[in-house]
Amino acid sequence: MSEALTILNRLMETIQTRAQERPAGSYTTKLIEGGVGKIGKKVIEEAAEVVEAAAEEGAEGKEHFTYEVGDLLYHTMVMMAWRGVTLDDVAAELGRREGIGGLVEKASRTQPGDNPA
Numbered sequence: 001m002s003e004a005l006t007i008l009n010r011l012m013e014t015i016q017t018r019a020q021e022r023p024a025g026s027y028t029t030k031l032i033e034g035g036v037g038k039i040g041k042k043v044i045e046e047a048a049e050v051v052e053a054a055a056e057e058g059a060e061g062k063e064h065f066t067y068e069v070g071d072l073l074y075h076t077m078v079m080m081a082w083r084g085v086t087l088d089d090v091a092a093e094l095g096r097r098e099g100i101g102g103l104v105e106k107a108s109r110t111q112p113g114d115n116p117a
């Protein structure tokens with residue numbers, strides 16, 4: 001397994017354990033106990049910060065963008081744990097989509113007479 005996947009798996013395990021055991025003094029516990037409202041607020045906030053940082057130029061901008069993507073991934077993974085969805089579940093969904101172009105998939109959902117987006 002790549003180093004990146006090892007770290008993502010380890011982080012997910014930590015988050016899932018926090019979600020089960022709810023230790024005091026854990027930020028993950030606070031998020032999980034706040035439910036979809038609290039976690040969702042952070043996911044939206046971090047997504048906006050990712051978009052903002054993506055426009056920043058240079059090596060510093062890239063570093064900031066990478067930092068914000070880390071925040072977004074962490075908070076999305078907390079939402080997954082709260083919802084009982086695993087990394088394997090999401091990977092399986094992405095695997096199911098492999099080879100199906102986005103535009104082809106969209107066309108398959110579009111009914112004749114629909115207003116093209």
Ligand SMILES: N=c1c2ncn([C@@H]3O[C@H](COP(=O)(O)OP(=O)(O)OP(=O)(O)O)[C@@H](O)[C@H]3O)c2ncn1[C@@H]1O[C@H](COP(=O)(O)O)[C@@H](O)[C@H]1O
Pocket residue numbers: 011014018025026027028029042070071074
């Ligand atoms: N990867 C992360 C991680 N990434 C980001 N964060 C936290 O996410 C928050 C990001 O929110 P902001 O940048 O908006 O900072 P803030 O203003 O302090 O946040 P708010 O108080 O407004 O929610 C910060 O508190 C970060 O520390 C994380 N907190 C925890 N982890 C991982 O989760 C593990 C368990 O953490 P605890 O549950 O806290 O023990 C840690 O060992 C890490 O591996």
